[in-house]
Amino acid sequence: MSRLPVVAVVGAPNVGKSSVVNRVIGRRRAVVSEEPGTTRDRGYNHAEWAGREFTLVDTGGMEPAAKVGLQPLVTLQAQVAVEEADVILHLVDARVGPTEADAAIARQLRRGPGKVVLAVNKLDNPADDTERYQFYSLGEGEPHGISALQGLGFGDLLDEVVSLLSESEADEEDGLPRLAIVGRPNVGKSTLLNRLLGSERAVVSEEAGTTTDAVAGEVEVVLNGESERYLVLDTAGVGRGARKASGVRYYSSLRTSEAIRDSDVSLLLVDAVDGLVAGDLRIARQIEDAGASCAILINKRDLVPQERIREIEGQLLARMTDLKPPAIAVSGLTGDRVDEMLPLVARLHRAYHRRIPTHELAEFVNELVGRNAPPKGVKIRYATQTSTAPPRFTLFANRPEDVPDGYLRYVENSLRGRYDLWGVSVRIRVKSSR
Numbered sequence: 001m002s003r004l005p006v007v008a009v010v011g012a013p014n015v016g017k018s019s020v021v022n023r024v025i026g027r028r029r030a031v032v033s034e035e036p037g038t039t040r041d042r043g044y045n046h047a048e049w050a051g052r053e054f055t056l057v058d059t060g061g062m063e064p065a066a067k068v069g070l071q072p073l074v075t076l077q078a079q080v081a082v083e084e085a086d087v088i089l090h091l092v093d094a095r096v097g098p099t100e101a102d103a104a105i106a107r108q109l110r111r112g113p114g115k116v117v118l119a120v121n122k123l124d125n126p127a128d129d130t131e132r133y134q135f136y137s138l139g140e141g142e143p144h145g146i147s148a149l150q151g152l153g154f155g156d157l158l159d160e161v162v163s164l165l166s167e168s169e170a171d172e173e174d175g176l177p178r179l180a181i182v183g184r185p186n187v188g189k190s191t192l193l194n195r196l197l198g199s200e201r202a203v204v205s206e207e208a209g210t211t212t213d214a215v216a217g218e219v220e221v222v223l224n225g226e227s228e229r230y231l232v233l234d235t236a237g238v239g240r241g242a243r244k245a246s247g248v249r250y251y252s253s254l255r256t257s258e259a260i261r262d263s264d265v266s267l268l269l270v271d272a273v274d275g276l277v278a279g280d281l282r283i284a285r286q287i288e289d290a291g292a293s294c295a296i297l298i299n300k301r302d303l304v305p306q307e308r309i310r311e312i313e314g315q316l317l318a319r320m321t322d323l324k325p326p327a328i329a330v331s332g333l334t335g336d337r338v339d340e341m342l343p344l345v346a347r348l349h350r351a352y353h354r355r356i357p358t359h360e361l362a363e364f365v366n367e368l369v370g371r372n373a374p375p376k377g378v379k380i381r382y383a384t385q386t387s388t389a390p391p392r393f394t395l396f397a398n399r400p401e402d403v404p405d406g407y408l409r410y411v412e413n414s415l416r417g418r419y420d421l422w423g424v425s426v427r428i429r430v431k432s433s434r
């Protein structure tokens, strides 16, 4: 059974929820009685953007008519939104700045699983950064500027909403995060895949809906007492449909690119005998471009002395400077240290999706600035995480152009160290705080 995805518009009274809803659905509804105590319709509307249909909920209908404190309102709206919405549009009013009500709603939404898009309404010029900037403090990522009155800024806003809807649909479709084991031919992918999956491979092929040849099996990981399951993509042609085509080199590299694009976590196998070669770096680049996360398995450790492993780790450090992937040396053949692979996968997956609370990030960046100040005259005023998977950050500085690259690397590496962000691409932008 398929239902339309639900987008709920949530916000303090008078921020313009109904105007926004009307803009999106493209018509003016009859004004409903404003008399106190009138039960208003909960406002379920059919909406569409870029060919995607969804139900748009106007929670304005849930506002209590009489003045009762802030809390019941916040709770009720957010409750409904959190319970049934796939995406929540948190609407705030540019003219009154982030209010206590805005912050309370943000806090409430943060506790739920829904994806939140922040829209700043009543902006005459939605492209103007300065008014939107203050709303970063709500910790809901990039604020989108709009004007419901003039119909401005809705394109970008709805693009974002629709893209989040697609994301959550994809999550639901397959449920499990995907793991790809990639590498050049003969580095040992099949051997490792077989060892990893053991007898579990058959399970997946039986499961309804996973008829695709692209999946080789399913594994369970327990990390810190929490269990997670992963779909393992078939990158080595061990699955049924793939066998006939395996051996064709072109096909195998195509399979690799597809798996990388589909995966949340990629394990890149390198051959301890060959060391790090150009082909490995090409695949690493693909992983990075796809925005996936990555760890390195130095395979065939049974064939080389320990110094060789150290040497390859040195090469990784020097050459994979964007992802800075963690690495372990294993042997698919003997099974040596293969049991460390899956905990590593879970660690990467968590890093990839890590969301650092705004206040914590602010404190941490303060600490970093205190320890190692930027050049004289440069002030870093604020830091925010603008997205996860992969993590993206924005620093606000009085003179963005004067923040040296080296300083950003310092912040980046400190973030990686503190929040275990190895193996994911971390990007930090600097924007003007003015």
Ligand code: GDP
Pocket: 183, 184, 185, 186, 187, 188, 189, 190, 191, 192, 236, 299, 300, 301, 302, 303, 330, 331, 332, 333, 334
């Ligand atoms: P794929 O092309 O990446 O799937 O590589 P295969 O799994 O087919 O392995 C290529 C060759 O390397 C086979 O002869 C394997 O037996 C061998 N091999 C794989 N892993 C190891 C390992 O850890 N140690 C040793 N000594 N040989 C391995």
